[in-house]
Amino acid sequence: MSRGKAIVYVRVSSKEQVDGVSLDVQEKACIAFAENELNCDVVKIFREEGKSAKTANRPVLIEMLKYAQVHKGEIDYAVFYDASRASRDSDSYFGTVKAILTKYGVKVRYATQKGVNETPAGKFLETLLVGMAEFENNLKSEKVHESMAERAKQGYWVTQPPIGFKIKVVMSDGSLVDSEGRKNRVKFPKILVPDTTIRPGEALSISEKLAKIFRCFAEGNMSESEAYDMALSIGIKGKNGKPITFGRFDDILRSPVYAGYNESEALLGKGVTVKAKFDGLVSKEVYDRVQAILNGNKRDLKPKKKELYPLDGILLCECGKLIHGDAPTDGSGRNVPRYYCRKGKGGTHGYQSAKADEIHEAFDNLLQEICPTEGTIRLFKEILKRTAVEKLGSANTALEANRRAETELDEQKTRILQLLVKGDISKDEKDSLILKTDEERLKLRRERVELEKQQSLNETTIEYVCNFMNQPSKLWKDANLESKQALQKMMFPNGLHINLKTKKCRTEDLSPLFSIMANKKAPEGGNSEAMVTSAGIEPALPG
Numbered sequence: 043m044s045r046g047k048a049i050v051y052v053r054v055s056s057k058e059q060v061d062g063v064s065l066d067v068q069e070k071a072c073i074a075f076a077e078n079e080l081n082c083d084v085v086k087i088f089r090e091e092g093k094s095a096k097t098a099n100r101p102v103l104i105e106m107l108k109y110a111q112v113h114k115g116e117i118d119y120a121v122f123y124d125a126s127r128a129s130r131d132s133d134s135y136f137g138t139v140k141a142i143l144t145k146y147g148v149k150v151r152y153a154t155q156k157g158v159n160e161t162p163a164g165k166f167l168e169t170l171l172v173g174m175a176e177f178e179n180n181l182k183s184e185k186v187h188e189s190m191a192e193r194a195k196q197g198y199w200v201t202q203p204p205i206g207f208k209i210k211v212v213m214s215d216g217s218l219v220d221s222e223g224r225k226n227r228v229k230f231p232k233i234l235v236p237d238t239t240i241r242p243g244e245a246l247s248i249s250e251k252l253a254k255i256f257r258c259f260a261e262g263n264m265s266e267s268e269a270y271d272m273a274l275s276i277g278i279k280g281k282n283g284k285p286i287t288f289g290r291f292d293d294i295l296r297s298p299v300y301a302g303y304n305e306s307e308a309l310l311g312k313g314v315t316v317k318a319k320f321d322g323l324v325s326k327e328v329y330d331r332v333q334a335i336l337n338g339n340k341r342d343l344k345p346k347k348k349e350l351y352p353l354d355g356i357l358l359c360e361c362g363k364l365i366h367g368d369a370p371t372d373g374s375g376r377n378v379p380r381y382y383c384r385k386g387k388g389g390t391h392g393y394q395s396a397k398a399d400e401i402h403e404a405f406d407n408l409l410q411e412i413c414p415t416e417g418t419i420r421l422f423k424e425i426l427k428r429t430a431v432e433k434l435g436s437a438n439t440a441l442e443a444n445r446r447a448e449t450e451l452d453e454q455k456t457r458i459l460q461l462l463v464k465g466d467i468s469k470d471e472k473d474s475l476i477l478k479t480d481e482e483r484l485k486l487r488r489e490r491v492e493l494e495k496q497q498s499l500n501e502t503t504i505e506y507v508c509n510f511m512n513q514p515s516k517l518w519k520d521a522n523l524e525s526k527q528a529l530q531k532m533m534f535p536n537g538l539h540i541n542l543k544t545k546k547c548r549t550e551d552l553s554p555l556f557s558i559m560a561n562k563k564a565p566e567g568g569n570s571e572a573m574v575t576s577a578g579i580e581p582a583l584p585g
């Protein structure tokens with residue numbers, strides 16, 4: 043039989059370049075796997091350095107996808123080191139990477155996760171691995187979130203610059219440099235400076251224009267919509283180059299960053315502001331007057347929209363359209379969060395909606411009836427053995443060695459004391475020997491803390507996913523928005539149909555990882571085809 047053809051993709055993020063699996067190690071493993079286990083020649087290797095896995099926006103990955111397109115039908119396999127190399131986000135993985143490769147006849151394989159293939163079990167494994175990688179990524183984001191919160195508390199700026207500002211990186215010697223193209227953006231704190239660029243044909247920079255609006259509005263002689271008209275007339279544009287929307291304009295007027303304060307509910311907590319280490323565009327007095335005027339026409343402070351509708355993006359109406367969350371005003375003028383389906387072109391029904399609470403309750407009821415199938419649990423244990431444990435392997439080995447060394451030191455201590463008792467050594471000698479063992483013990487302790495840190499992320503993931511599998515309902519309720527969405531995606535990879543009137547969910551949408559408890563006789567892996575990429579998805583080649 044003639045040998046097939048494989049392409050290999052390897053990747054490290056800039057952070058992993060220090061302590062992750064190197065490109066060369068990945069490449070070697072992938073080539074060996076392709077040659078020995080797939081009986082293929084590797085025709086091209088794609089190496090991506092310094093890119094995070096979070097999005098499909100990786101130039102070399104896109105190059106590979108284009109290569110697969112150009113060589114349609116010629117390539118048998120695309121080999122990755124593991125699922126996390128391919129993507130850490132199941133949307134971009136199943137929606138883009140996997141979909142495009144499949145379209146051009148290329149099968150996906152992981153060199154270190156050998157169970158992934160086109161069988162139902164193999165597809166199931168793939169969904170789970172990608173789900174785990176995504177979850178781990180979200181956990182990492184949480185860690186990043188912590189350090190961002192710390193910086194924000196100190197008065198630095200941690201996100202994209204708002205309109206009217208530019209970001210400067212504060213170097214260790216206190217000098218300010220542009221952040222563009224800097225690899226160590228994360229490493230150093232950042233501040234904002236006014237964007238003083240004056241575009242051709244204009245008299246004022248964007249920061250001057252905004253300051254002007256604030257000051258005019260603060261005088262109290264114009265309504266907010268008049269101020270908005272003024273903003274448009276003096277050419278205030280959003281980052282996309284288009285005139286800003288009213289909503290965006292309102293956000294700007296309310297944002298304390300324009301007076302030199304950090305405020306981020308997500309990072310600092312609700313209602314907390316911190317004096318920033320940089321100046322705003324206007325004084326605090328001007329900003330406060332603007333707030334007083336705005337609050338004269340008081341608006342309800344709403345929670346973040348996204349958090350109100352965790353099921354946005356996964357729920358499908360029976361007509362097939364995505365269901366979205368919104369809060370129209372009811373008869374008494376209050377906003378009531380609802381999910382709704384807008385009748386689409388040629389839609390089969392009119393406007394339909396249901397209270398968000400009721401939909402969440404219906405979803406929760408469904409989750410309470412769901413448990414992992416027997417096959418899932420069995421396979422899941424297998425996966426833990428095969429992949430997670432493999433990943434943990436080195437840290438665990440080092441930890442074991444560390445613990446053994448500590449036990450040895452304890453025994454040594456006992457021996458020293460015995461020597462003292464027998465009179466073989468003096469008390470001074472004993473003290474100095476004990477001191478030495480204690481020092482070594484301390485060294486081991488420090489080492490252990492480091493090792494345990496390495497271990498914890500993986501273990502948290504495993505523990506979480508294990509729990510989640512047994513109690514989907516509880517874990518869904520406890521999870522933050524990102525994790526909720528990762529879980530939903532895992533349970534309903536192609537969305538969940540719901541009838542907005544009866545609040546009945548279509549249980550056939552459930553991933554074969556799970557089954558409905560009331561119906562234990564559901565065939566194992568019965569719906570596996572739906573798990574990978576739904577036939578209707580024809581994504582455009584990015585880039």
Ligand SMILES: [Zn+2]
Pocket residue numbers: 359360361362363383384385391394
């Ligand atoms: Zn509909």
